[in-house]
Amino acid sequence: MDSFLTSRIVSDILGGLTNGAIYGLVALSLVLVWRATRVLNFAQGAMPMFATYLGMGLLSYHWPYWVCVGVSLVAAFAIGALTERVLVRPLYGKPEINPIVVMVGYLIILEAFAAAIWSTTPRSLPAPFSPIDWQLGGQPVGLSPFSLFEIVTALVVMGAIVTLFRFTRLGLQLRASALAPEVSRLLGVRVGRMLTLGWMLSTAVGAVTAILVASNFFTGLTPQLMDGIFAFGFIAAAVGGLDSPVGAVTSGIVLGVILQFVGDYLNSNAIILVALVILIVSLMVRPSGLLTRSATRRV
Amino acid sequence: MTPLARRGAAALGAFAVAVVLAVFLAPRASDAAAVVVVAVVATAAGFVGSLPRVRAERPALARAMLTVVLVDVVVFATAFLSVPTDFNLATGAGMAIVLLGLSFLTGASGQISIGNGAFMGVGAFATAIWANHHATTPIVVTLLISVAVGALFGLLLGLPATRLRGPYLAGMTLAFAVAFPAILSSFSSWTGGDSGLQLPNSATAPHWLVSLFHAGTPTLTTDTLWLTDVIMVATGVAFFFMANLFASRTGRAMRLVRDNDVAAELVGVALPRTRVIAFVISAAYAALGGALWTLLNNSVSPATYGFALSITILAVIVIGGIGTISGALIGGVVYAYSTNVIAWFVAQTGLNPQGNLASQLNGIIFGALLIVTMMFSPLGIAGTVRHLRQRRALARE
Numbered sequence: 001m002d003s004f005l006t007s008r009i010v011s012d013i014l015g016g017l018t019n020g021a022i023y024g025l026v027a028l029s030l031v032l033v034w035r036a037t038r039v040l041n042f043a044q045g046a047m048p049m050f051a052t053y054l055g056m057g058l059l060s061y062h063w064p065y066w067v068c069v070g071v072s073l074v075a076a077f078a079i080g081a082l083t084e085r086v087l088v089r090p091l092y093g094k095p096e097i098n099p100i101v102v103m104v105g106y107l108i109i110l111e112a113f114a115a116a117i118w119s120t121t122p123r124s125l126p127a128p129f130s131p132i133d134w135q136l137g138g139q140p141v142g143l144s145p146f147s148l149f150e151i152v153t154a155l156v157v158m159g160a161i162v163t164l165f166r167f168t169r170l171g172l173q174l175r176a177s178a179l180a181p182e183v184s185r186l187l188g189v190r191v192g193r194m195l196t197l198g199w200m201l202s203t204a205v206g207a208v209t210a211i212l213v214a215s216n217f218f219t220g221l222t223p224q225l226m227d228g229i230f231a232f233g234f235i236a237a238a239v240g241g242l243d244s245p246v247g248a249v250t251s252g253i254v255l256g257v258i259l260q261f262v263g264d265y266l267n268s269n270a271i272i273l274v275a276l277v278i279l280i281v282s283l284m285v286r287p288s289g290l291l292t293r294s295a296t297r298r299v
Numbered sequence: 300m301t302p303l304a305r306r307g308a309a310a311l312g313a314f315a316v317a318v319v320l321a322v323f324l325a326p327r328a329s330d331a332a333a334v335v336v337v338a339v340v341a342t343a344a345g346f347v348g349s350l351p352r353v354r355a356e357r358p359a360l361a362r363a364m365l366t367v368v369l370v371d372v373v374v375f376a377t378a379f380l381s382v383p384t385d386f387n388l389a390t391g392a393g394m395a396i397v398l399l400g401l402s403f404l405t406g407a408s409g410q411i412s413i414g415n416g417a418f419m420g421v422g423a424f425a426t427a428i429w430a431n432h433h434a435t436t437p438i439v440v441t442l443l444i445s446v447a448v449g450a451l452f453g454l455l456l457g458l459p460a461t462r463l464r465g466p467y468l469a470g471m472t473l474a475f476a477v478a479f480p481a482i483l484s485s486f487s488s489w490t491g492g493d494s495g496l497q498l499p500n501s502a503t504a505p506h507w508l509v510s511l512f513h514a515g516t517p518t519l520t521t522d523t524l525w526l527t528d529v530i531m532v533a534t535g536v537a538f539f540f541m542a543n544l545f546a547s548r549t550g551r552a553m554r555l556v557r558d559n560d561v562a563a564e565l566v567g568v569a570l571p572r573t574r575v576i577a578f579v580i581s582a583a584y585a586a587l588g589g590a591l592w593t594l595l596n597n598s599v600s601p602a603t604y605g606f607a608l609s610i611t612i613l614a615v616i617v618i619g620g621i622g623t624i625s626g627a628l629i630g631g632v633v634y635a636y637s638t639n640v641i642a643w644f645v646a647q648t649g650l651n652p653q654g655n656l657a658s659q660l661n662g663i664i665f666g667a668l669l670i671v672t673m674m675f676s677p678l679g680i681a682g683t684v685r686h687l688r689q690r691r692a693l694a695r696e
Contacts, residue, residue, distance in 0.1 A: 096466065097405060097410070102673045104413065104610060104614075104669065105669030108614065108662050108669065109663055112660075113663060115658075116656045119655050231477040238470060238471070269482075270481075272478040276475060283462075
C-alpha cells in the first residue's frame with residue numbers, strides 16, 4: 001500500500017532538496033566572491049577540491065573524521081587567502097576577461113596537480129551518517145540520515161553567512177568594502193583584508209560542499225569532482241542573480257527540485273539540458289538575475 | 300634601380316632558380332611540372348601582393364595574394380613531409396581556425412567563450428551525420444552545411460549575449476561545454492552514442508595527385524597528403540576572410556564595442572547585433588575546425604569534444620595571443636606540437652612516462668602558461684613580438 005510519504009512526488013521533492021542544497025551552497029560561494037571582488041571564480045570548484053584532498057586525505061592516517069573536516073576547512077581558508085593575495089589582487093582594474101582567463105588557468109593547474117599527487121582514481125569518503133533511506137511500512141521515503149545532514153548543513157552555513165553579513169560589525173565592513181571601497185578605506189576599514197576574508201569564506205563554504213559531494217558513495221573524491229556541480233551552481237547563481245546571496249540560494253534549491261523531477265520523469269541526460277535552457281531563458285528575460293532589483297549601470 | 304624593379308628582379312631570380320632546380324633535380328617530368336606550377340604561382344602572387352600600389356589601394360587583393368603564397372608554399376612542403384607530420388600539421392591547422400574564431404570574438408567584442416570545444420563538436424558531428432545520410436555530397440558542400448549548423452547553434456546560445464555583460468557569457472558557454480556530452484547522448488540514434496560515427500567512405504586522393512608519386516606509394520600517404528592540403532586551403536580561406544573582416548567597417552565597429560560600448564552606441568553601432576554577429580562567427584569558425592577534424596580522422600568520437608577541449612582551446616589562444624590573427628596561427632602550432640614537446644621533456648628528465656606527474660604535465664604547463672601570460676603579457680606571444688618590434692623601431696629612430 002502506498003502512503004503519500006513514500007510516493008514518487010515526495011521522494012523527488014526530498015531528493016531535489018538535497019541536490020538543491022548543494023547547488024545553493026556553490027551558488028552562495030560564487031556570490032560571496034563576486035560581491036567582494038567582481039570576479040566570477042571559475043576555480044570555485046577546484047580550490048575546495050584541493051582543500052578536501054589535503055584534509056580528508058588524513059583519514060588514511062587514521063585521524064578522526066571530524067578533525068579531518070576541520071583540517072579541510074583550515075586548508076580552504078589558507079587557499080582562499082593565498083589565491084586572493086597572489087593571483088587575484090594584481091587583476092583588479094584590468095579588463096574583465098583577464099580574471100576569467102587566470103581563474104580558468106588556475107582551475108586547470110589545480111586539477112592537474114591534484115591528479116598528479118593523488119591520481120585520478122576516485123577515493124571513497126565515509127559518510128558521517130547512513131546514506132540509506134529511512135523506511136516507512138517497508139517503502140523508502142527518499143530521505144536518508146545523510147541527506148538530511150546535507151540539507152541541515154547547507155541551511156546552517158547559509159544562516160551563518162547571512163547572520164555574519166546582516167548583524168555583525170565585520171559583516172558591515174565586508175559589505176561596505178565591496179560596495180564602496182574608497183569610502184570604506186577613508187572610514188578606517190581595512191578593505192584589502194576584507195576582500196581576502198571574502199575569498200576565505202567563499203572557499204570554506206566550497207570545502208563544506210566538496211566534502212558533502214565527495215561523501216556520496218557513487219562519486220567519491222576525484223580531481224574533476226566539482227566540474228559538473230560548478231556548472232549547476234553557476235546556473236543557480238546566474239538565475240538568482242550574482243549580487244544576491246538569498247537569491248542564489250533560493251534558486252539553487254528550486255533548481256535542484258525541478259531537475260530532480262526532470263531526471264525522474266524524463267531521463268538523466270535531460271537534466272543538464274533543461275538547466276541550460278532555464279539559464280538561457282532567464283538570462284534573456286532578466287540578465288541581472290530573476291531575484292535581484294535591476295541596477296543601472298555606471299558609465 | 301627603383302624598388303619596383305628590384306622586387307621584380309628578385310622575384311624573377313627566385314623563379315629561375317626554382318625552375319632550374321626542378322628541371323635538374325626532379326626525377327620525372329611530372330615532378331618538374333609540379334614544381335614549376337608551385338613556383339609560378341608563388342612568384343606571381345608574391346609579386347602582385349607586394350606592389351606598393353596594390354598594398355595601398357587594394358589591401359584585400361594584397362591579403363589574398365599573401366594567403367596564396369603561404370598556402371602554396373605550405374602545400375608544396377607537405378608533399379615532402381612524413382605522414383605523421385602532415386597529420387599533425389593538419390590537426391594544428393584545424394585548431395588554428397577554431398582559435399581564430401575565438402580570437403575574433405575577444406578581439407572584436409571583448410567577451411570570451413569557454414564553450415568553443417562544444418561548437419567544434421557541433422561541426423564535427425554535423426559533418427559525420429550528413430555524410431552518413433548523403434554519402435555523395437561533395438566535401439565543400441558538407442563543410443558549408445556544418446558551418447551553417449555551427450552558426451545556428453551559435454545564434455541560439457548567442458541570443459542572450461545581446462544583453463549580457465561581464466562574465467555571464469563565459470559562464471553560460473561553460474555550461475554549454477559541460478552539457479555537450481549529455482546533448483550528444485540524448486540524440487544517440489543520430490550521433491552513435493559513446494562510440495561516435497565513422498564516415499561512410501574515406502576521402503581519397505584524386506588521380507592527378509597520385510600520379511605525381513611513384514607507383515608503389517601507399518595510399519595512406521597520398522590520402523593523408525590530399526586531406527592535409529584540403530585543410531590547408533580551407534585554413535587559408537578562413538584566415539583571408541577573417542583578415543578582411545578585422546579591417547572592415549564591421550571590424551572597426553566591433554573593436555569600438557570592445558573598447559567602449561557606450562561610445563560605440565552613441566556613434567550609431569547597434570550593440571546587440573554586433574555582439575551576436577561576433578559570437579555567431581566564432582561558433583561557425585569552431586564548427587569548421589571540428590568538421591575538418593572529422594574529415595582528417597575519418598571518424599568522430601564524443602570523447603574528443605568534452606569540457607577539457609574547450610579549456611585547452613582557451614589556453615592555447617591566450618598563449619598565442621588572443622585578439623590577434625597571428626596569435627591563432629601560433630596557437631595552432633603550439634597545439635599541434637605540445638604533445639611531442641612534453642613527451643620529449645619527459646624523456647629528457649627521466650620521469651616515468653606512465654606516472655601520475657607525466658600524465659598531468661600537460662595541464663600543469665598549460666595552466667601555468669595561461670596565468671603567467673595573462674599576468675605579464677595579456678596579448679600572448681603575438682603581442683610580445685609586436686611589442687618588441689615596436690620598441691626596436693623606436694630605438695632606431
